[in-house]
Amino acid sequence: MVTSRLFLTGITASGRHGANPGEKDQTQDFVVDLDVEVEVGDDELSSTSDYRTLIRTARETVERDSFDLLESLAHAVASDALALEGVVKVSAIVHKPAAARSNQVQGVAAAATVER
Numbered sequence: 001m002v003t004s005r006l007f008l009t010g011i012t013a014s015g016r017h018g019a020n021p022g023e024k025d026q027t028q029d030f031v032v033d034l035d036v037e038v039e040v041g042d043d044e045l046s047s048t049s050d051y052r053t054l055i056r057t058a059r060e061t062v063e064r065d066s067f068d069l070l071e072s073l074a075h076a077v078a079s080d081a082l083a084l085e086g087v088v089k090v091s092a093i094v095h096k097p098a099a100a101r102s103n104q105v106q107g108v109a110a111a112a113t114v115e116r
Helices: 051-064 070-082 097-102
Strands: 003-015 028-039 087-095 109-115
Touching: 003 051, 028 051, 028 070, 028 097, 051 070, 051 087, 070 087, 070 109
Parallel strands: none
Antiparallel strands: 003 028, 028 087, 087 109
């Protein structure tokens, strides 16, 4: 099996995630970065995992589910991407810009890695 890695960064989505009171009352912005190892056949889109599908899957997960922990959200994003055909391994990093601003740091994020 031949594999390759796709790096998809800056995937924006809105969702209702957080452990603090009121955090799930309104949607918040999240940013997802994916590092995805995919099987590659020949030089045709049908022989690998389409990055557009990976991006859509990440957005749908952030928008559909609701978690207290950023770590749980990162795991859900990685797991949903891994379920796609041709995907071998996924690392998902989920950034929460509002948490960074409220804590006066440049970034707050959680990462999860899953593989077959």
